[in-house]
Amino acid sequence: MSGSLRDQRRSAIDLGGRGGAADPEAQGAAGLGAGEADGGEDVGGLAGAAVAGGSGGSGDVRKVAENVGGFGVREGEAEGTGETVGTTEFTLPFLARVWERVEPELMAREVELKVVHVRTRDFRQRLDSNQVDLLCGGLAAPVGDGPLASEYDFLEWxxxxxxxxxxxxxxxxxxxxxxxxxxxxxxxxxxxxxVIADFVERWYGTDFRTHLQVVAEIDDIYYGLALLRSEMTRGCMLCARSIGEAAVEGRLPGGEGFRLVEFADDFDPMLQLVSGVFARKGERDTYDASHPLNVLWEAFREEAASGRPIPL
Structure with a gap:
């Protein structure tokens, strides 16, 4: 990681991440965490934030990404200096709000912000291997105020x-x-x-497929919505509550007759989808407050404490 200055003011937005090119069909739109549209990610990576603008799909992600960088989208750009932030699809609007807070300072200092798409299942590997400096995403956690992700610095949103x-x-x-x-x-x-599969595994075990009537397994929330909308599948999709509400209200591609059914309180353990920002443990303490990593972290803290509505 480097906080050195760039010769030109710019922000590189890489929706495909360092692991490969973006596939709008397979990845859908964000990391609503979904967001990333991955059914296992931001249908709870969620988590808690649907694509700004409401219609869903990769076009909305690009609009948000353009707001983050201010210089448009550059897919597949080579790794450079600056700070790299990984997001799921549905956490991307949260990052866009944070960028509004730090853009004047970081652009004046010619610091590059690179945004990459990371699936929840790859969070630890991408952070531990120094491929990203910060990660926006979610995890399944017990209801209450217990410690979360103690192996990382974690800021809850x-x-x-x-x-x-x-x-x-x-x-x-x-x-x-x-x-x-x-x-x-x-x-x-x-x-x-x-992350949604994590909920099910903790309730029914790793062999949950033998205990439940799974009629479809999905890698993409939009594919799950299409299955229900087309009625090729008649059933129930597990998702973050905010994602379900967005589908019912038409802010994500829903369908006539879609409705939400709540979970009762007899699941053990009772879990919530907790979204926030992850950093490597103690790394921020090795830099002073003016370092871009700490500038971004404080902006995340301010946004989380602002009380502004979730960008659904």
Missing amino acids: HREGLALLTNLSVRELPARQVGVERLRNLPLVIPSRG
């Missing part, structure tokens, strides 16, 4: 629960809440990996 987004009629599923036993008997659409 948002908490929320999960819900079931369903195309089943009230006659087919009349319950307003679903408990741990009832969930076993419902046709479920579940992400194959990621």
Whole structure:
């Protein structure tokens, strides 16, 4: 990592990340954490932030990315100096708000901000291997005020629960809440990996597929929405509550008859999707307050404490 200055004022936005080129079809739109649209990521990587502008899809991500960088999107650009921030799709609007706070200072200092798309399942590897300096994303955590991600510096931004987004009629599923036993008997659409899968594994074990009626496994939230919308699958998709609300209200591609069913309080442990910013443990302390890493961290702290509504 380097905080050295660049010869030209610019901000490189790499939606594909360092692991490969972006695939709008497969990745959808953000890291709403979703955001990244990965069903296992920001359907809780969430987490808690849908794509600004509301329609979903990679075009919305580009609009947010342009706001972050101010110089447009440059995919596949070679690694350079400055600070690299990894985000999921649905946490990208949060970063855009933070960028508003630091843009004048960092641009005046000619510090490059590089934004890369990181899936939740790759968080630890990307951070531990110094591929990114900060990560915006989410994790499954017990309800309460216990320690979170103690192996990293972690700044919490948002908490929320999960819900079931369903195309089943009230006659087919009349319950307003679903408990741990009832969930076993419902046709479920579940992400194959990621933070939502972490919830299910902690409730039913790593062999949860033998205990649940999984009718579809998805890698992309938009594909899950399309399955329900087309009625190729009749069932319930596990997702962050804010994502489900956005689909029901039309801010993500939903469908007529979509509705949310809440989770009951008999799951053990009771979990929440906690979104925030991760940094390597103690690294910020090796720099003074003016270092770009600490400037960004303080801006994240200010935004998290601002009380501004979640950008759904």
